[in-house]
Amino acid sequence: xxxxxxxxxxxxxxxxxxxxxxxxxxxxxxxxxxxxxxxxxxxxxxxxxxxxxxxxxxxxxxxxxxxxxxxxxxxxxxxxxxxxxxxxxxxxxxxxxxxxxxxxxxxxxxxxxxxxxxxxxxxxxxxxxxxxxxxxxxxxxxxxxxxxxxxxxxxxxxxxxxxxxxxxxxxxxxxxxxxxxxxxxxxxxxxxxxxxxxxxxxxxxxxxxxxxxxxxxxxxxxxxxxxxxxxxxxxxxxxxxxxxxxxxxxxxxxxxxxxxxxxxxxxxxxxxxxxxxxxxxxxxxxxxxxxxxxxxxxxxxxxxxxxxxxxxxxxxxxxxxxxxxxxxxxxxxxxxxxxxxxxxxxxxxxxxxxxxxxxxxxxxxxxxxxxxxxxxxxxxxxxxxxxxxxxxxxxxxxxxxxxxxxxxxxxxxxxxxxxxxxxxxxxxxxxxxxxxxxxxxxxxxxxxxxxxxxxxxxxxxxxxxxxxxxxxxxxxxxxxxxxxxxxxxxxxxxxxxxxxxxxxxxxxxxxxxxxxxxxxxxxxxxxxxxxxxxxxxxxxxxxxxxxxxxxxxxxxxxxxxxxxxxxxxxxxxxxxxxxxxxxxxxxxxxxxxxxxxxxxxxxxxxxxxxxxxxxxxxxxxxxxxxxxxxxxxxxxxxxxxxxxxxxxxxxxxxxxxxxxxxxxxxxxxxxxxxxxxxxxxxxxxx
Amino acid sequence: xxxxxxxxxxxxxxxxxxxxxxxxxxxxxxxxxxxxxxxxxxxxxxxxxxxxxxxxxxxxxxxxxxxxxxxxxxxxxxxxxxxxxxxxxxxxxxxxxxxxxxxxxxxxxxxxxxxxxxxxxxxx
Numbered sequence: 016x017x018x019x020x021x022x023x024x025x026x027x028x029x030x031x032x033x034x035x036x037x038x039x040x041x042x043x044x045x046x047x048x049x050x051x052x053x054x055x056x057x058x059x060x061x062x063x064x065x066x067x068x069x070x071x072x073x074x075x076x077x078x079x080x081x082x083x084x085x086x087x088x089x090x091x092x093x094x095x096x097x098x099x100x101x102x103x104x105x106x107x108x109x110x111x112x113x114x115x116x117x118x119x120x121x122x123x124x125x126x127x128x129x130x131x132x133x134x135x136x137x138x139x140x141x142x143x144x145x146x147x148x149x150x151x152x153x154x155x156x157x158x159x160x161x162x163x164x165x166x167x168x169x170x171x172x173x174x175x176x177x178x179x180x181x182x183x184x185x186x187x188x189x190x191x192x193x194x195x196x197x198x199x200x201x202x203x204x205x206x207x208x209x210x211x212x213x214x215x216x217x218x219x220x221x222x223x224x225x226x227x228x229x230x231x232x233x234x235x236x237x238x239x240x241x242x243x244x245x246x247x248x249x250x251x252x253x254x255x256x257x258x259x260x261x262x263x264x265x266x267x268x269x270x271x272x273x274x275x276x277x278x279x280x281x282x283x284x285x286x287x288x289x290x291x292x293x294x295x296x297x298x299x300x301x302x303x304x305x306x307x308x309x310x311x312x313x314x315x316x317x318x319x320x321x322x323x324x325x326x327x328x329x330x331x332x333x334x335x336x337x338x339x340x341x342x343x344x345x346x347x348x349x350x351x352x353x354x355x356x357x358x359x360x361x362x363x364x365x366x367x368x369x370x371x372x373x374x375x376x377x378x379x380x381x382x383x384x385x386x387x388x389x390x391x392x393x394x395x396x397x398x399x400x401x402x403x404x405x406x407x408x409x410x411x412x413x414x415x416x417x418x419x420x421x422x423x424x425x426x427x428x429x430x431x432x433x434x435x436x437x438x439x440x441x442x443x444x445x446x447x448x449x450x451x452x453x454x455x456x457x458x459x460x461x462x463x464x465x466x467x468x469x470x471x472x473x474x475x476x477x478x479x480x481x482x483x484x485x486x487x488x489x490x491x492x493x494x495x496x497x498x499x500x501x502x503x504x505x506x507x508x509x510x511x512x513x514x515x516x517x518x519x520x521x522x523x524x525x526x527x528x529x530x531x532x533x534x535x536x537x538x539x540x541x542x543x544x545x546x547x548x549x550x551x552x553x554x555x556x557x558x559x560x561x562x563x564x565x566x567x568x569x570x571x572x573x574x575x576x577x578x579x580x581x582x583x584x585x586x587x588x589x590x591x592x593x594x595x596x597x598x599x600x601x602x603x604x605x606x607x608x609x610x611x612x613x614x615x616x617x618x619x620x621x622x623x624x625x626x627x628x629x630x631x632x633x634x635x636x637x638x639x640x641x642x643x644x645x646x647x648x649x650x651x652x653x654x655x656x657x658x659x660x661x662x663x664x665x666x667x668x669x670x671x672x673x674x675x676x677x678x679x680x681x682x683x684x685x686x687x688x689x690x691x692x693x694x695x696x697x698x699x700x701x
Numbered sequence: 702x703x704x705x706x707x708x709x710x711x712x713x714x715x716x717x718x719x720x721x722x723x724x725x726x727x728x729x730x731x732x733x734x735x736x737x738x739x740x741x742x743x744x745x746x747x748x749x750x751x752x753x754x755x756x757x758x759x760x761x762x763x764x765x766x767x768x769x770x771x772x773x774x775x776x777x778x779x780x781x782x783x784x785x786x787x788x789x790x791x792x793x794x795x796x797x798x799x800x801x802x803x804x805x806x807x808x809x810x811x812x813x814x815x816x817x818x819x820x821x822x823x824x825x
Binding site: 399566678 | 705706707708709710713737738739740741742743744749750751752754755757758759760761762763764766767768770772773774776778779780781782783784785786787788789790791792793794795796797798799800803804807812813816818819820821822823
């Protein structure tokens with residue numbers, strides 16, 4: 016075996032040393048020409064991103080859960096358009112692996128298409144697949160292009176590409192190390208057949224998405240060559256290297272403004288796959304010194320025998336989601352911005368598991384990482400002139416609904432519904448609320464498909480989709496609310512469904528500066544009711560179908576609750592597939608500091624209940640007029656402050672009592688030793 | 702040297718090397734220590750904050766035997782300075798250890814300065 020080690024993968028994220036020739040080329044790139052050149056690369060990857068979405072077949076590809084990128088000849092990421100920033104971490108590792116291992120045999124040639132989806136070799140998880148093409152000019156390798164997206168079928172033991180019951184990588188379907196899948200600008204037919212065989216549940220998704228990646232790589236390759244022709248080889252090579260130099264300088268300058276120190280965040284989750292249990296899914300210790308950052312994950316729970324593990328570079332990818340979106344948003348998406356960042360991953364933690372580990376749900380394993388990086392950087396950044404960019408964590412629910420079967424058009428399908436995951440609420444910001452139903456924390460620029468498109472594509476009906484009241488974390492600035500949707504089987508006798516989610520028993524994200532997190536997410540099904548009959552009655556004037564009506568039992572039948580995550584199971588025509596719940600974002604600041612007028616607006620818009628306005632915000636809203644009672648609000652808030660001062664005790668006194676407790680042993684099977692989180696029972700994977 | 706508006710409700714005085722409440726000025730302790738030690742602490746049942754909407758095991762509220770909400774208040778003005786969601790008995794997180802010497806050194810060296818808003822910015 017020759018898969019790269021953790022150290023090799025992390026080293027590959029660093030920018031290569033420039034050669035004398037490259038530095039000479041850099042000198043040719045003059046101010047003005049440089050900015051125009053940068054914009055040209057922006058245009059190339061933006062065009063590629065559009066081509067990619069329009070060429071893809073699976074829901075995630077169509078939604079834009081993808082990235083299109085340009086690299087220099089050595090494999091350093093120079094610029095990208097996304098989508099989903101976490102993909103940016105993969106190709107530098109893969110290209111440097113190809114250069115090191117395959118330059119002689121089988122060789123790297125003009126017209127090659129290379130491919131991988133294996134997290135062991137640098138990926139995030141195997142649904143995230145990567146096509147790469149070398150760019151040759153005058154016979155020389157001068158650059159690379161890549162296109163990556165999430166395809167929701169891999170031929171695993173369950174449909175959807177993220178099997179919940181996988182206990183090792185051997186149950187996760189297709190895992191391809193970096194390999195050549197095309198030559199002379201054509202994808203090899205035998206390879207395409209292999210993809211079709213792995214993707215037999217959804218052949219079109221798998222093969223069309225694979226072609227879309229290659230098509231996109233080639234479009235950007237052609238545009239790069241046009242620049243080489245027009246501007247000259249030396250200018251283009253100098254431009255790509257200069258972009259790396261400028262990006263690194265920009266990143267270091269930004270970090271240097273933050274306060275030096277050590278920052279920590281700790282998060283928890285409540286399940287490994289479908290097995291409930293308390294997991295400390297991230298202990299992050301961030302040390303900021305000058306223009307350098309170091310992230311240490313010591314203390315994170317051990318690896319577990321589910322697919323909720325992540326290899327180290329996948330963890331870095333999840334940090335990239337936040338860092339490229341919130342911190343380096345005005346710099347190119349570039350390897351160079353991570354040049355001054357180092358990582359420490361303890362062996363055999365769930366964030367650095369054994370090679371045999373299942374990691375297809377690494378995206379769920381990393382929800383705590385996404386929350387922690389937002390929290391640590393926000394704390395370090397608040398005392399700088401960038402404080403307005405500070406934000407509380409996203410909710411990071413990622414509650415994914417997988418459906419499979421034969422569609423109303425007679426076609427096989429296995430997919431993840433893109434709408435619910437793309438309508439989560441944003442974390443509250445330092446100067447404003449989080450956006451309601453803003454999008455997908457993993458994919459800041461993805462888009463929720465139109466309801467009509469989904470109903471046309473899949474045998475589904477969506478009787479309602481609405482903002483989910485009280486789902487935004489309370490705070491001086493409120494977390495954006497998520498959405499609630501009702502999904503019903505339609506036009507086919509049955510389909511199969513499963514749900515990938517945790518956060519039914521506890522929430523993972525930590526809020527910021529005195530706010531609260533979002534609520535937990537129960538799995539809800541309306542049992543004993545044919546929803547289509549219900550809709551027919553509603554159309555005849557017997558009321559409407561709403562989330563609140565469903566919860567209050569207005570529709571008859573039985574509201575059945577469970578954990579949101581569920582095994583694959585059949586759902587008959589007219590029956591509830593699930594009530595989709597897209598989480599809200601976390602809150603920022605003391606809720607008692609929220610402007611009462613803002614709470615009044617929230618209540619009027621049905622985003623916050625009158626009850627929550629009273630209990631958490633201390634705002635008294637008249638249920639008849641919908642207006643704030645100023646006098647009653649002042650009194651209520653004063654009373655809440657008095658309650659705080661009455662129940663609060665000094666830190667040492669609190670800790671003396673608190674530290675004698677621990678959770679019940681029945682939920683501690685995944686945690687590791689208490690409270691260190693060290694390995695207690697090594698995972699055995701035959 | 703000046704005072705940093707360090708967090709939403711926390712100031713850091715680099716001259717006296719003391720933490721204080723940004724809202725009321727209450728002293729919160731040594732800048733080289735944990736500012737949370739200067740705050741009042743309370744444990745809340747998560748169902749008081751996230752009220753159950755449904756009956757049964759899964760209700761929209763966190764399970765109270767899995768997680769508790771720890772609230773930190775300014776002892777003078779009662780501001781809720783921080784919150785943490787922690788399993789019962791889990792060590793409280795010291796979220797910040799300010800590197801006082803490094804910050805002072807960079808200010809003294811003229812690399813950064815504290816602006817009128819109490820924020821670090823490039824000195825030149």
